[in-house]
Amino acid sequence: MVKFTQSQYLFFTCFSHLHLYTNAKLHLLTCFCVFLYTVKSYAQSDSIAIGRVLYMQEVNIPNPEILATNGLTTLLFNTSCSVFIHNGVSSGDSLIKNAEYLFPIKVSGDKEGFPIYKLHTQRTMFCKIDCRQSSQDCIVRDTFGTISWQLQPERRRFGPYECRRATGEFRGRTYEAWYAVEIPVPSGPYKLGGLPGLILEARSLDDRVKFLFAGIDISDKIQDRINPPRNGKNLNMTYREFIEGELEFCKNFEKEARARGSRTTVTLTERIELTNE
Amino acid sequence: MARVIPILCFVILTTTCLPSQVIFSGHLYDLTGNPVFLATVIVTDCKDNQIIAFANSDEQGAYRVSFLTDCDSIAITVRALGYQEQVRQLALHRDSVEQDFRLNTAALPEVTIRAQLAPIVQHRDTTEYNVASFTDSTEFSVEDILKKLPGIRVAENGTISFNGKPVERVLLDGDDLTGSQYTIVTRNVRADMISRVQAIERYQENPLLSAVDNSDRVVLNLKIKDDKRRQLSGSVTCGPGYGQEMKGSVHTNLFSLTERNKTYLIGNFNNVGENPVGSVANFSGDNLIRRNAGQNLQARLINTRSPVALPRLSSLPLPDAYTRLNRTGLLFIGQVAPLSSFFKIKASGWLTRDRLEQQTSAETTFRTLNTSFQIGEDQLSVLNPRQYTVQLESTYLPSNQRHALRSFARLHYEPGHALLTLNRSATDVPLLQISQRVTASPLDWMAAAEYTFSRTSHTVWQITGRLAGYHNPARLYAQYPVYPSFFSLDTSFIHLDQPVDLYQNRGIINGKLWSTRWNTRWKLEAGLDWELNNLEAIAHLENGLGEQRPTGAGFENLIRLQAPTFYGRWSADRSWRRLRMFAEIKGFCMPARWQTASPTVHRTTLQGIEPLVLFEYDFNEKNTISTGYRSRMERSPCINMH
Numbered sequence: 080m081v082k083f084t085q086s087q088y089l090f091f092t093c094f095s096h097l098h099l100y101t102n103a104k105l106h107l108l109t110c111f112c113v114f115l116y117t118v119k120s121y122a123q124s125d126s127i128a129i130g131r132v133l134y135m136q137e138v139n140i141p142n143p144e145i146l147a148t149n150g151l152t153t154l155l156f157n158t159s160c161s162v163f164i165h166n167g168v169s170s171g172d173s174l175i176k177n178a179e180y181l182f183p184i185k186v187s188g189d190k191e192g193f194p195i196y197k198l199h200t201q202r203t204m205f206c207k208i209d210c211r212q213s214s215q216d217c218i219v220r221d222t223f224g225t226i227s228w229q230l231q232p233e234r235r236r237f238g239p240y241e242c243r244r245a246t247g248e249f250r251g252r253t254y255e256a257w258y259a260v261e262i263p264v265p266s267g268p269y270k271l272g273g274l275p276g277l278i279l280e281a282r283s284l285d286d287r288v289k290f291l292f293a294g295i296d297i298s299d300k301i302q303d304r305i306n307p308p309r310n311g312k313n314l315n316m317t318y319r320e321f322i323e324g325e326l327e328f329c330k331n332f333e334k335e336a337r338a339r340g341s342r343t344t345v346t347l348t349e350r351i352e353l354t355n356e
Numbered sequence: 357m358a359r360v361i362p363i364l365c366f367v368i369l370t371t372t373c374l375p376s377q378v379i380f381s382g383h384l385y386d387l388t389g390n391p392v393f394l395a396t397v398i399v400t401d402c403k404d405n406q407i408i409a410f411a412n413s414d415e416q417g418a419y420r421v422s423f424l425t426d427c428d429s430i431a432i433t434v435r436a437l438g439y440q441e442q443v444r445q446l447a448l449h450r451d452s453v454e455q456d457f458r459l460n461t462a463a464l465p466e467v468t469i470r471a472q473l474a475p476i477v478q479h480r481d482t483t484e485y486n487v488a489s490f491t492d493s494t495e496f497s498v499e500d501i502l503k504k505l506p507g508i509r510v511a512e513n514g515t516i517s518f519n520g521k522p523v524e525r526v527l528l529d530g531d532d533l534t535g536s537q538y539t540i541v542t543r544n545v546r547a548d549m550i551s552r553v554q555a556i557e558r559y560q561e562n563p564l565l566s567a568v569d570n571s572d573r574v575v576l577n578l579k580i581k582d583d584k585r586r587q588l589s590g591s592v593t594c595g596p597g598y599g600q601e602m603k604g605s606v607h608t609n610l611f612s613l614t615e616r617n618k619t620y621l622i623g624n625f626n627n628v629g630e631n632p633v634g635s636v637a638n639f640s641g642d643n644l645i646r647r648n649a650g651q652n653l654q655a656r657l658i659n660t661r662s663p664v665a666l667p668r669l670s671s672l673p674l675p676d677a678y679t680r681l682n683r684t685g686l687l688f689i690g691q692v693a694p695l696s697s698f699f700k701i702k703a704s705g706w707l708t709r710d711r712l713e714q715q716t717s718a719e720t721t722f723r724t725l726n727t728s729f730q731i732g733e734d735q736l737s738v739l740n741p742r743q744y745t746v747q748l749e750s751t752y753l754p755s756n757q758r759h760a761l762r763s764f765a766r767l768h769y770e771p772g773h774a775l776l777t778l779n780r781s782a783t784d785v786p787l788l789q790i791s792q793r794v795t796a797s798p799l800d801w802m803a804a805a806e807y808t809f810s811r812t813s814h815t816v817w818q819i820t821g822r823l824a825g826y827h828n829p830a831r832l833y834a835q836y837p838v839y840p841s842f843f844s845l846d847t848s849f850i851h852l853d854q855p856v857d858l859y860q861n862r863g864i865i866n867g868k869l870w871s872t873r874w875n876t877r878w879k880l881e882a883g884l885d886w887e888l889n890n891l892e893a894i895a896h897l898e899n900g901l902g903e904q905r906p907t908g909a910g911f912e913n914l915i916r917l918q919a920p921t922f923y924g925r926w927s928a929d930r931s932w933r934r935l936r937m938f939a940e941i942k943g944f945c946m947p948a949r950w951q952t953a954s955p956t957v958h959r960t961t962l963q964g965i966e967p968l969v970l971f972e973y974d975f976n977e978k979n980t981i982s983t984g985y986r987s988r989m990e991r992s993p994c995i996n997m998h
Contacts, residue, residue: 129437129464135473158394158437199394230407238469263396263435265412275396275410294470
């Protein structure tokens with residue numbers, strides 16, 4: 080007997096009555112069912128974590144918003160999902176002085192810590208990002224586990240775990256990751272993952288991006304919940320569409336500024352991901 | 357045929373030496389037959405145990421892994437959280453192999469590892485110390501930790517400095533509950549509650565001003581350990597002992613730190629010489645006179661110095677615990693309650709009661725060839741200072757960070773009395789007895805409110821209102837046999853009674869505008885600052901029969917002063933790399949009025965312009981050279997009565 084999950088059952092039930100509706104209503108119902116399925120799959124049950132990895136994020140990029148996320152980060156995980164949280168992010172927006180800029184820079188804060196929520200089986204992740212297209216932070220859908228890792232022979236020990244090395248290219252940067260096969264969870268810091276073990280430390284080969292191992296807890300007694308990002312605008316876009324939307328927003332801003340007589344050029348500052356493929 | 361044989365050999369050799377494609381598939385089940393989801397299947401080769409392929413099982417427990425290998429056998433390892441690992445060595449006879457696994461359940465291995473974090477991390481204006489790198493578990497309070505951190509100095513009275521700059525506040529998890537009396541936190545919060553210490557330079561309480569106002573304030577922020585953030589955590593420590601009398605010490609930290617509210621309870625009761633409060637209060641860091649202290653809503657408006665002060669105990673080259681008897685109690689309660697995401701209230705209060713007793717004896721002998729002369733002094737000092745403080749702070753900061761409304765109120769009552777008796781004896785000289793009793797009951801209060809509006813990110817407006825009051829009725833009652841001859845009175849008039857009443861009131865209302873344009877920070881300020889001071893002090897002598905005699909007009913004081921000041925100030929601040937230029941012009945008009953014992957009211961109007969130009973060059977973080985010019989108008993002694 081094939082066992083349906085709750086969301087699949089809903090979809091199946093809706094489909095069994097489709098023949099009673101006109102085309103327009105059929106389209107509407109299909110959208111509704113797809114929407115419900117998407118909501119259900121996105122709002123995966125708030126799971127309890129069985130492990131927690133602490134990383135010290137050190138990103139050396141001239142982008143004040145990225146620099147503000149540096150510091151301690153946490154990855155909560157279980158077998159089916161995980162969430163990466165920036166603990167060092169302030170809960171509210173703040174203005175900072177920067178010697179490189181004439182005017183102060185607004186740096187966004189987030190109570191949830193700009194989480195990156197990963198669903199291991201669906202190979203999907205939902206990332207909360209500060210964006211210009213919306214007054215709220217944006218929740219963007221991305222694919223997970225698509226890095227083509229080359230498994231290397233080097234080994235290194237992190238506590239009781241003997242980790243192996245892998246290298247792979249992700250959106251313009253080549254990363255080196257140390258993963259523990261004894262922890263069979265295909266996740267890691269930031270958007271990295273897809274290895275046959277949990278990534279305990281990762282860094283880019285240009286040394287600009289580092290996630291240094293700071294600690295790990297694995298226990299049944301961890302009561303932390305793996306929550307998807309909540310307070311933000313779900314753009315229902317892929318990362319590529321999101322970046323294109325940001326560029327479009329900046330171009331429109333430039334045009335409006337020039338129409339008002341101001342010679343303005345807007346460029347997006349460098350991010351951890353250099354490309355959007 | 358001769359051509360065919362080499363071709364055949366070539367084909368045979370290449371096909372046997374090329375690695376062959378192998379596909380492994382199968383299902384993973386647990387012992388009850390249910391599929392195991394998201395298990396990892398790893399294939400390692402025969403040479404150096406290198407992973408050559410891996411895959412995860414799906415919801416049906418099915419897995420499929422394909423790889424290229426020239427080995428005759430491989431090892432396949434199956435791992436899943438909550439299950440025992442299984443390894444199988446398999447010979448490769450076919451291109452496609454089906455292998456099912458049945459996994460035994462296993463308890464999740466409990467692991468806790470903490471890596472060695474960098475002891476000190478510099479992040480913009482914040483220097484963060486990882487406490488675990490500097491402590492050795494002998495520390496009891498936060499002050500013991502701070503003494504071990506490089507760059508941080510703790511003075512005997514509890515005053516803290518960071519890289520030579522005085523620390524103004526000590527925050528607990530980002531919240532200030534004690535103001536300048538931060539020794540309540542540093543001397544009483546247990547060391548094992550704290551994971552990190554942050555020294556924050558250029559501290560700005562109001563986030564709207566962080567980009568336009570150059571603050572030079574330094575604060576420390578204590579980060580509480582994650583495992584202490586619970587509904588209830590803390591410690592109670594107590595210990596008895598016996599010295600000259602029964603000794604005891606009770607020390608308590610009780611914290612309730614939830615996502616919504618934070619409650620702190622700190623208590624310290626001891627008679628073993630511990631001073632849980634120190635004497636940091638009233639130090640200059642809290643003074644409004646310092647540049648940039650105007651943004652500190654808790655800054656004191658009034659310099660509270662009483663003409664009649666409680667005497668201090670002798671400071672001998674030994675720790676206080678060896679030179680004085682004490683009975684000290686401190687109880688502190690603090691509550692941080694965010695009522696919504698943009699409105700927060702902080703309330704705190706503390707009371708301290710102390711009884712300090714010190715007895716000193718000194719004997720000096722002068723010897724000549726034939727005689728000797730001895731002088732002896734015995735002094736007993738008993739002090740009973742008390743302190744009651746309540747303060748309330750609220751912050752309204754909406755998410756758009758265009759407006760901010762902050763308010764602060766404090767009530768501080770510090771009654772105390774002191775008794776000092778001195779017996780002086782000398783060879784062939786009658787015993788001289790001197791006693792002094794001082795009582796003081798200073799009450800000071802203040803209230804402040806500030807509204808800030810950020811029109812754009814580089815233009816900020818602010819309106820501030822502050823009000824403070826200080827009332828200190830004090831009394832000095834002394835007995836000294838020399839008084840009659842000094843005041844030309846009968847020898848029975850040896851008691852001096854000097855009541856003093858000091859009343860001060862000050863208020864400030866001002867508006868400020870900050871702007872950053874052309875690489876320069878501009879500031880414009882205008883307002884009204886008024887003072888109302890009243891001092892009454894009289895002195896008379898008494899004999900044992902209740903009769904009184906005045907000491908004379910020279911020993912009586914009556915001063916009333918009203919001094920409103922209308923002022924305006926403009927300043928510009930610009931930096932070129934290491935060089936900084938600051939220019940300011942202040943104009944004021946002060947129509948002052950004062951009155952002494954005579955009924956005549958004196959009036960005067962002070963007005964003027966006070967320019968200031970300052971140049972600073974920073975060689976490095978520790979060395980700065982500055983030069984400048986300042987013109988300041990001389991105020992009359994009466995204006996500077998305090």
